[in-house]
Amino acid sequence: MxxxxxxxxxxxxxxxxxxxxxxxxxxxxxxxxxxxxxxxxxxxxxxxxxxxxxxxxxxxxxxxxxxxxxxxxxxxxxxxxxxxxxxxxxxxxxxxxxxxxxxxxxxxxxxxxxxxxxxxxxxxxxxxxxxxxxxxxxxxxxQPNRRRLAVAIWAAGFSGGAALGxxxxxxxxxxxxxxxxxxxxxxxxxxxxxxxxxxxxESRDPNPGRVDAPSIALSLLAMIPAVYGIKLFATHGVAPEPLAALAAGLAAGYAFVRRQRALAASASATPLLDLGLFANPVFSTAITANVLALFSYNGFILFLAQHLQLLEGQSPSESGLAMVPALVATVVAGLLVVPLVRRVRPGFVVAGGLLLSAAGYAVVALGDHSGGPGLLLGALLVLCLGVGAAETISNDLILGAAPAAKSGAASAISETGYEVGSLLGTAILGSILTASYQRNLQLPAGLAGAPSNATAQAGETLAGASELAQALPAPLAEAVMTAARAAFDSGVHITAAIAFALMAGAAVLAGVVLRKVPTAA
Missing domain, CATH: 1.20.1250.20 (MFS general substrate transporter like domains)
Structure with missing residues (x-):
């Protein structure tokens, strides 16, 4: 190589x-x-x-x-x-x-x-x-210190834009x-x-080699069906279509990896993606931390948005504004960890960020959600502090672990991790939440006069229950929403407990694998 x-x-x-x-x-x-x-x-x-x-x-x-x-x-x-x-x-x-x-x-x-x-x-x-x-x-x-601050500003811009959107x-x-x-x-x-x-x-790889068109085609055939399958899985659960899409993506991904290895072994060809980047444990662990940080964030937003709008009665813009302080915390945390890694090893900072994300989920798993949105918004604030810290340093570790000539490929892998983490957070945690809601919902008696399709939709999602309640008289509507809240909250508790375990495990992984990365000079 x-x-x-x-x-x-x-x-x-x-x-x-x-x-x-x-x-x-x-x-x-x-x-x-x-x-x-x-x-x-x-x-x-x-x-x-x-x-x-x-x-x-x-x-x-x-x-x-x-x-x-x-x-x-x-x-x-x-x-x-x-x-x-x-x-x-x-x-x-x-x-x-x-x-x-x-x-x-x-x-x-x-x-x-x-x-x-x-x-x-x-x-x-x-x-x-x-x-x-x-x-x-x-x-x-x-220079590592200047790059770390630049990456923090880059991440802050992305978080700020997401909040502004x-x-x-x-x-x-x-x-x-x-x-x-x-x-x-x-x-x-x-x-x-x-x-x-x-x-x-301008900057580029000094020895780039030719672009391999079959590799590009295989990367498309791997990512698009896989991403589509994950999105279908998030909305429809286990069904033939998402499973077929995921299988097609995995098959193309396997073919892509085999081709990259064959091209790397050839003296006259250059792989589209240098798989040797993943042999570096710092690079691979930082990518994993990125994926799980986005997994935790998007999974949390999934149920928080529903809670604020359907259970607390907020409008979409009101719920968006309610989340702004936590998103600002993401920006602040990303900037504050830059001087911190001069005294604390970067791996411990990433692990600490993931532990904060785990703590946010622990608050949700153990807390009572019936007293207004304060507890969930506070948990989001803790989680976002962790995401901001972990993302900034993990991105810097990704760039620092990859050769400068391969920084485009390394950055693309990092961005792909963003997309995959976001989708997995929605798909996996969303599916668990939906399944738990459907299993635990016990609608009150007296709905015989309600449209059957509305009652069926209420049994599927919290939004369906909210629509059903709007068409019912006040006492019955309140009973429907009480049952829906109980079922939804039970799903949130289970989802948060699973996410807590994942984040805690990721924190241990980051702390162990990245512990030898030195502090900044």
Whole structure:
């Protein structure tokens, strides 16, 4: 295997840059980060307006949401490796220009089918953005301490954008129209396109090799069915379709791994993904920590959003605002751990962050949820402090463990971990929660006059119970919601206990494997 230099040849051949230029470059990289983060969450609040304006069916609305992450997840590895080959800055500019152009066109989509196609196009160009920003940070900031702070700011931008998305999206839809949520990408990306060529240095793998088209096809055939299967599993449980999709993804993934190993053994070919990265225990454990941190966060948000809106009666925007303090805590924790790792080993910081996430779930597993949202929001705050700390340091460890020449591929693996962790948190914990709710729900007597389909839906989900209660007289409606709350809370207790065990185990793993990583100089 070729040995890779620790800095890009483009950086090493150039005279030293003034530090202020590096930080200005980082500030420009925040624009695509914010764009992707806002886009991930803002569109949710535009769905009712989209359904009304475009006469979209329920299936079409599902694909409007899903088309973007499916294409994005399928192309992350390919795009990260492509950036190593053709230049990460070049790929970032291509992705940013394409993202802005497709957003502008899609904002005026005349039909749901056009909007779905546009969302798929955004996934294609979006896959070029996040790995490029993180890998460019690796090469702009080769010094560990400066890189760690830059990664913390990068993670803070992503968390801040995720928090801003629901508020920003709701405001745009309320004051303009649903297309404004997409059209706003154009002004957000302009500063990068205007100033980036001057301030952001190019970097690439000095010995990239040719792009292997079959590997790209196999990566798509592995990720898209797998991600689709996980999403189906989250909504439909164990059924033939999600199982078939997962099986197809796993089969293609196996073929992808075999091809990468064969290409690595060949003297005349280069693998799309250097599997040797996973042989580094620091790299592999940091990826695992990233996946589980997102697993815990998204699993928590899944049941908290339902609790706030369906049991506490909050509107979507009110529940989004209620979560903002915890999301701000994610940003603060990510920034505070940067000086901390100068005195405490990074592995212990990651383990401590995962333990905080475990503590948040312990509060939920053992607490009483009937006294208002305070306990759950407090638990979310604790969990987010842990996620912010673990994510920042694990991302830095991922970049530090990978050679600079392979930073695009390493960043793509990290981003894929984000997607997989988010989906698994929703799918696994969501399925457990739903199954427990259905098993424990005991609807009151006296529902014989209610529509049978409404009663059946109440037995399936908390949202169904809420809709049924709205059509019933007050005493019976209260009895239905009391039963639904009890069943839902029992599921939350079980889900939280399982998540607690997973997070505690991950903390032990991180503490053991990463314990020898030295503190920052």
């Amino acid at each position: 070729r040995s890779a230099p620790q800095t890009s040849p483009l950086r090493s051949a150039s005279p030293p840059r003034a530090p202020w230029r590096d930080w200005l470059a980082l500030s420009l990289l925040m624009f695509p980060v914010l764009l992707v983060a806002v886009d991930n969450t803002a569109l949710t609040f535009a769905l009712p307006a989209i359904a009304s304006s475009l006469d979209a069916t329920g299936v079409q609305l599902l694909w409007i949401v899903d088309a973007y992450p499916l294409v994005l997840a399928g192309l992350l590895v390919a795009m990260g490796s492509l950036g190593d080959r053709i230049g990460r800055r070049r790929l970032l500019f291509i992705g940013s220009t394409g993202f802005a152009a497709v957003s502008a066109v899609t904002a005026f989509a005349p039909a749901a089918e056009w909007l779905i196609a546009g969302r798929a196009g955004l996934g294609f160009f979006g896959a070029m953005l996040m790995p490029s920003t993180l890998s460019l940070i690796r090469n702009i900031f080769p 629901p508020i920003f999206g709701g405001w745009l839809v309320e004051h303009f129209w649903w297309g404004a949520v997409l059209l706003v990408a154009v002004p957000i990306i302009l500063p990068l396109l205007v100033l980036g060529p001057t301030l952001i240095p």
